[in-house]
Amino acid sequence: MGICTITTAVPRRSNGIARSRAVPALWFCVLLLVFSSGCSSRVTTNAIRSNLALGNLETLEHDLAETHESYGEFVTALNLARVYQVHGRWVDSIKAFEDALVLLEDYEARAVVNMRAVLAGAGTVLFSRGAGEYYGVGYERSLLHTFNAVNYLMLGDFAGAAVEMRRMDKRQEIWLEESQARIEKYLESEKRLESPDELPQGYTMRDLLRDQEVRGLLNNYQDPFSYSLGSILYRLADDPQSAEVSMRRAIALHDNANRLFSQAWPGPSSAKGDQGSDAVPPAPRVPPMPQFRSGDGGKNGLNENNPPKTQEVTVIAFTGLAPALRVENVRAWFPTIGYILIDLPSYANPVFGAKPAVTASFGSQTSDIGLYPLLRTDLLAYRTLWDEVSMEVTFAISRAAVRAGISAASYAAARSNEDTREYASLIATLTTVLMDVFASSMAESVRNWETLPNTGYLALADVPRGGTVTISVGGDKTSVDLPPDVRGVIIMATELSNSNLKVHHVTY
Numbered sequence: 001m002g003i004c005t006i007t008t009a010v011p012r013r014s015n016g017i018a019r020s021r022a023v024p025a026l027w028f029c030v031l032l033l034v035f036s037s038g039c040s041s042r043v044t045t046n047a048i049r050s051n052l053a054l055g056n057l058e059t060l061e062h063d064l065a066e067t068h069e070s071y072g073e074f075v076t077a078l079n080l081a082r083v084y085q086v087h088g089r090w091v092d093s094i095k096a097f098e099d100a101l102v103l104l105e106d107y108e109a110r111a112v113v114n115m116r117a118v119l120a121g122a123g124t125v126l127f128s129r130g131a132g133e134y135y136g137v138g139y140e141r142s143l144l145h146t147f148n149a150v151n152y153l154m155l156g157d158f159a160g161a162a163v164e165m166r167r168m169d170k171r172q173e174i175w176l177e178e179s180q181a182r183i184e185k186y187l188e189s190e191k192r193l194e195s196p197d198e199l200p201q202g203y204t205m206r207d208l209l210r211d212q213e214v215r216g217l218l219n220n221y222q223d224p225f226s227y228s229l230g231s232i233l234y235r236l237a238d239d240p241q242s243a244e245v246s247m248r249r250a251i252a253l254h255d256n257a258n259r260l261f262s263q264a265w266p267g268p269s270s271a272k273g274d275q276g277s278d279a280v281p282p283a284p285r286v287p288p289m290p291q292f293r294s295g296d297g298g299k300n301g302l303n304e305n306n307p308p309k310t311q312e313v314t315v316i317a318f319t320g321l322a323p324a325l326r327v328e329n330v331r332a333w334f335p336t337i338g339y340i341l342i343d344l345p346s347y348a349n350p351v352f353g354a355k356p357a358v359t360a361s362f363g364s365q366t367s368d369i370g371l372y373p374l375l376r377t378d379l380l381a382y383r384t385l386w387d388e389v390s391m392e393v394t395f396a397i398s399r400a401a402v403r404a405g406i407s408a409a410s411y412a413a414a415r416s417n418e419d420t421r422e423y424a425s426l427i428a429t430l431t432t433v434l435m436d437v438f439a440s441s442m443a444e445s446v447r448n449w450e451t452l453p454n455t456g457y458l459a460l461a462d463v464p465r466g467g468t469v470t471i472s473v474g475g476d477k478t479s480v481d482l483p484p485d486v487r488g489v490i491i492m493a494t495e496l497s498n499s500n501l502k503v504h505h506v507t508y
Contacts, residue, residue, distance in 0.1 A: 043067050045324045048079070048450050049351060052321065053497040057087045068096070074103045074135050075447050082147065082451035086494045088504050090151040097148040104144075107135045128399065129327045129343045130442035138175035139223060139380040140449050142168050146226040147452075149233060150316065154492060154506050162237035165230040165246070172222055196386075199393065202330045205346050205385065214382040224254035225375035225456045231261075232314060232460070235286055236508060243286045251284070256372040258284070263370065264460030290487050310462040312488030313360065313469055315371065319353025319495040320454030322377040327443035329436075337407035338429035341436050342396045343443060345385060350378040350454040353495045356473040362464035369469070375456030381448075403439070407431045453494070474498030480505050 043063045051060040061083050068076035081096030136144075149164035196209040208214070227250035234243035247265075250257035261284035290308060328346035331339045358369040385392075411428035414420040420427065463469065466484035470477060471493045478501055482489050486507040494502045 042071075042444070042447070043079075045348065045447075045450055049321060052083075052086075052451070053500070055496050055500045055502075057083060061087065068099075072099075072103070073133060074100050074107070075449060077103065078136070078140070078144065078449040079451045082449070085147065085151060086451075086496070086502055088154075088502075090155050094148060094151045097144060097151070100144060104135055104141060107133075128439040128442040129345060129396070130439075130444065130446045134325075134446060134448065136449065137381075137384050138172075139377070139384065140452070141175060142171045142226060143223070143449075143452065145171060146229060149229070150492060153233060153236075153490060154504055156506050156508065158233060158236040158508070161233045162239060162242070165226075165233050166242075168226055168230065169246075172226075176222075199389065200330050200332075200342055200344070203328060203344055203346070205328070205344070205382075208347075208382055209386050209389070211379075211382065214379055214386060222249070222253055223375055223380060224250040224257045225458065227253065228257050228260060228374055228458050229316070231286065232458075235289065238289065240286050240288070247284065247286060250374070254374060256374055259370075260372045260374070260458055260460060264462075308465060311465045311467075311482055311484075311486065313369065313459070313461050313463050313482070314488065314490045315358050315369065315457070315459035315469075315471070315493065316491070317356045317358075317371055317457040317459070317471070317493045317495070318453035318455070319355065319457075319473075321351040322449060322452040322454050323347035323350040323381050324450050325381075325446055325448035327440075327446050329440065329443075331436075334404065336411055336425060336428055337404060338425075338432045340400050340404050341432075341439060342400050343439060344396050345392055345446070347378075347381055347385070352454060354473050354498050355455075356457070356471050356493055356495060356501070358459055359470050359472075360461065360463040360467055361470065362467035365464075367463075369459050369461045369463075371457040371459045373455055373457050375453070377452055377454045399439075403432070403435045406435060471501065471503055473501050476501040478503040483507055 043060075047063070048060065051057070051063075061080070064076065064080040064083055068080050077096050077100035081093045081100065084090075084093035084096055145164045145168035149161040149168070152158070152160035152164060196206045199206045199209075227246045231243045231246035231250060234240070234246060247257075247261055251261065265284045265287050267283045267285040290312065324347065326346055326348055327343045330342040330344065332342070334340045355373070356371060358371055360367050360369055407428045410431040411424050414424035414427040463482070466482055468479050468481050469489070469491060470479040471491065472478075473493075473495045474497075476499050478493070480489065480491055480503065489505055489507050491503060491505040496502060
């Protein structure tokens with residue numbers, strides 16, 4: 001508020017000018033208070049992470065529900081939807097995901113109309129990175145449908161799950177087109193960063209963006225987890241053609257997908273019939289759904305004449321938490337106005353969880369079921385940032401120039417008045433500090449899908465009918481007895497901490 005007092009300290013002979021300068025300053029201070037108070041009631045990153053680690057789902061649900069009711073934002077809906085899902089509240093989770101989708105589609109509809117008119121000057125008019133509401137990036141928008149499909153899956157609605165996966169497919173395609181067009185638009189007259197070393201000194205993401213695993217990802221943000229899960233769901237929904245396409249896409253994106261399907265769904269033997277070193281491994285093929293029910297079409301009982309010896313088990317496991325988006329402020333000394341502020345998007349470290357172990361037992365026999373990591377949210381986040389970092393740096397410099405211009409204007413105004421001339425540098429510096437506080441308070445609203453897990457695993461196996469599947473992580477262990485009269489069981493496990501595991505399952 002110091003700038004408000006100093007700005008009005010002008011001679012009596014300039015009363016009209018003083019008032020005209022004081023009004024914008026007062027409005028500036030009011031806006032500062034509004035933005036500062038507006039972010040105070042949000043559920044913090046630390047609160048989300050600590051409540052999940054302790055298993056305080058009811059408390060976190062209540063706090064996130066209140067936040068979503070107050071703000072009604074895309075991100076508040078996503079965070080709430082995922083916590084409902086972890087708790088097994090599938091219908092509530094679907095509703096929250098649909099709330100997020102409505103907000104996203106409304107934003108996209110507005111963006112289509114206004115894109116050409118607004119984007120050209122967006123970087124020069126934004127005062128802070130947090131001035132605009134966050135509507136997610138490509139992988140978050142597509143994972144919205146992937147995780148909502150899990151809700152339908154756990155309700156036994158395989159057709160509904162398949163619909164969500166088709167939405168995921170479409171959104172992947174849309175995002176690829178949008179991101180490519182946006183990057184080309186903003187970089188057609190700019191030099192693309194060839195190395196993280198070209199980023200501003202003091203920016204911590206420079207080191208993370210050097211990771212070759214990050215740089216090696218395809219820039220379409222497609223994740224093999226979604227396509228692998230999609231293949232499984234399409235098969236359950238009796239759509240083998242879509243299942244085959246999704247499986248091929250997953251295999252093309254990650255070797256672990258090839259290992260998963262080659263082991264669970266092996267294709268016909270090699271044409272050579274030779275098991276030597278030159279043998280061609282069989283390509284995986286989507287198998288038909290097993291017919292466990294009796295041949296007369298009845299709904300009860302197995303085929304007593306030819307009872308199956310095994311059942312299908314699918315395990316979906318999630319661990320850790322995604323990196324938390326934030327704004328990193330890089331400050332550099334600048335004459336007269338004190339310093340300049342460059343605000344760039346950054347990420348707080350993700351939470352890495354322990355890998356769960358899955359075993360199947362029947363009588364005295366026990367065997368391991370391989371879990372394959374197919375989702376790494378942190379890599380998707382860092383790759384997304386790298387693809388757009390040139391554009392972000394351009395916007396950050398534009399915002400810094402706007403703020404520096406305001407501080408320089410306050411310096412010039414103070415220098416032009418005899419009573420404030422000797423305090424001109426101080427006034428300019430105070431203006432810079434006040435805008436720093438203002439921009440930092442607005443930056444608190446830059447939040448991503450923080451309840452999204454960091455790592456996702458899939459497992460497919462045939463196990464002895466009527467056996468037991470056990471999932472363990474750290475000191476926690478949960479067993480699921482397989483009903484002998486079903487074709488298969490799908491288990492969803494979420495690691496909240498090294499000794500806290502939430503497990504749900506559905507049969508088909």
